[in-house]
Amino acid sequence: MKKIIYTTLSGAILSLSLLLNSCVSNADSPGLEYAPDMYRTPGIETYVDYGEVRGRENKQWKGRLSALTPPRNTVPYYGTDSSEVMLMLPYFRKPNVAFRQTHGLYGWDYSTADEYTLAVNDKNPITLDKDNAETYISKGKELFTAMCQHCHGEKGDGQGPMVVSKAYSGVPNYVGLAATEGQMFYSIYYGKGMMGSHGSILNKKEIWSIIHYIRRIQDANYGKFDANGAAVSTLVSDTTNAN
Ligand code: HEC
Structure with missing residues (x-):
């Protein structure tokens, strides 16, 4: 009988302490995390300093670009025009x-x-x-x-x-x-x-x-147009091939 009481009691104390431990005053905090890697990926994100990941310093990687330079000849996206x-x-x-x-x-x-x-x-x-x-x-x-x-x-x-x-x-x-x-x-x-x-x-x-x-x-007149919209300068560029 005593054994059962002790087991129940220590079980209750343990659950209570776990329960209280997971409570934090900061409303934005998820509390104690038992397996943080399950919530947040340990993978290194782009645009972070590799020299310090999650508070761990890594001198060898300090100041190094984490985002890779885009491959050559890739085209930045500038809309649909x-x-x-x-x-x-x-x-x-x-x-x-x-x-x-x-x-x-x-x-x-x-x-x-x-x-x-x-x-x-x-x-x-x-x-x-x-x-x-x-x-x-x-x-x-x-x-x-x-x-x-x-x-x-x-x-x-x-x-x-x-x-x-x-x-x-x-x-x-x-x-x-x-x-x-x-x-x-x-x-x-x-x-x-x-x-x-x-x-x-x-x-x-x-x-x-x-x-x-x-x-x-x-030519100070370059890029100027008369009332009819005709170019004033003779240095007008016409659009043919270059891109
Ligand atoms: C460090 C100095 C320097 C800077 C900065 C510089 N230039 Fe030049 N530029 C020169 C020199 C020197 C030449 C002459 C090259 C030759 O003909 O050997 C030249 C020549 C040129 C020419 C004539 C090219 C030709 O085909 O004859 C153009 C156009 C020009 N520069 C535009 C620019 C523009 C636009 C910029 C800025 C984005 C610029 N330069 C920045 C020094 C400079």
Whole structure:
């Protein structure tokens, strides 16, 4: 009889203590978890610092990107507007073989042809009209000011602070530049001479917008339209093939 009472009593104490233990004052807490891995996956999530997972430090992995870089030639999703999607596709021209040494573009598919010369007829796929011109040109200006102006100069005359300080030289004046817009794109994307490649930091839409702005620097009437909607400048880009 005594044995039964003791067993019942210790059973009751045990259940009570378990019950009380699983109570916490924080209403958002699930309480004591007996098998936390069942509730939360121990798998490492994307966008976390591998160096510290669940409070456990792992110095070897500190500061390491947990999200992998998307595979090459994958296309970011930019909605369903097909004209925009075309602009996001990878640039169809390959870098010239020489770029492997000169611009450090390792791991790319190279072309044995002179792609810069082939780019001569590539056209800006963003067509300006009286409604959109200022939007694209001002976006181009904004990007140019942030990423190019220190070399190319505010006026695009090749006299940016880097050049004026004599830290850098050989930057051309945009006015009188022989390159066509297709070649400008190629040069901005892969680099040219002393200019590095910008293909990894600007998408195609951004580069083409900057090229519209460079055209505005070359001709103050570029991207301006008369009352009938006709382009004032003769430097109008027509849209044919480039994407
Ligand atoms: C570090 C300095 C530097 C930066 C930054 C720079 N450029 Fe250049 N850029 C140069 C130099 C130098 C050249 C001349 C290259 C040559 O012809 O050898 C050049 C040439 C060019 C050309 C003429 C290309 C051709 O085919 O003749 C264009 C267009 C151009 N840059 C646009 C840009 C744009 C747009 C940016 C910003 C996204 C930019 N550059 C950033 C230094 C720079």
